[in-house]
Amino acid sequence: MSTLTLTLGRPTLADTVFSRSLATDITLVAAGAALTAVMAQVVVPLYPVPITGQTLAVLLVGASLGATRGAISMALYALLGVVGLPVFSEASSGISVLAGTTGGYIIGFIVAAAFTGWLAQRDWDKKFLGAALSFLGGTVVTFAFGLTWLAIVTGGTLEQVLAWGLYPFIIGGLIKAGIAAAVIPTTWKIATKFSRKQD
Known part of the structure; x- marks a missing residue:
């Protein structure tokens, strides 16, 4: 008898720690959105x-939850911000943020979480x-x-857009990717050892 779940495909880090169920998936999706909201408040204006901590959260959420739940989590994050909860950077919210200069990054979070989640699976x-x-x-x-x-x-212009939206973020992006690349494999080792002890 199969258990209803939001996730499809191969298990992820979250599935090593928690058993798959719809209630667990909903909790994990909400936790991923909450983590992103908290990291959005880590801001260098x-x-x-x-510059914010959001991208680090997106990488961690995608890898931990997998493609489906990771994408849903980031979509929930975007939706919560659009409806008025202060989850975007500097406690901002509203459709104006999504329509503004940072909106593409927020939409990109959904695809990035799905992509990293797919690779994690x-x-x-x-x-x-x-x-x-x-x-x-x-x-x-x-x-x-x-x-x-x-x-x-x-x-x-292309040069202006790169100066505004890419060049200042290259070093931070590399650091965040490095942090996530250290955290997730280490957590996998710990979770696997713990799981074996429980068997």
Whole structure:
């Protein structure tokens, strides 16, 4: 008899720690959105796009939950912000944020979480190198959406858009990918050892 669940495919880190069920999935999806909301408040103000901790949260959520739950979690995060909860950077909210200079990054979070989650379900997240490549890929996805939208909203030249939305974030993006690539494989080792002791 199968258990109803939001996730499809191969198990992820979350499935090693928690048994799959609809209630667990809903809790994990909500926790992922909450983590992203908290990390959004870690801000280095820049114009027109601030540096935040959101992208680190997106990588962790995607890898931990997998493609489906990771994408749903980020979609929930975006929806909560649009309806008025202060979950975006600097406790902002509303459709105006999504329509503004950072909106493309927020939409990119959904795709990036799905992408890193898909790779995690193929075991890319179990070792540092695979995890690092996965998280760099997820970061690239986020910036592809963010920069495209930033160009549309501002009407800036390519050089302006890159100066506003990419160059200041390269070092931070590499650091965040490195942190996630250290955290997730280490957590996998701990979770696997704990799981074996329970058997």
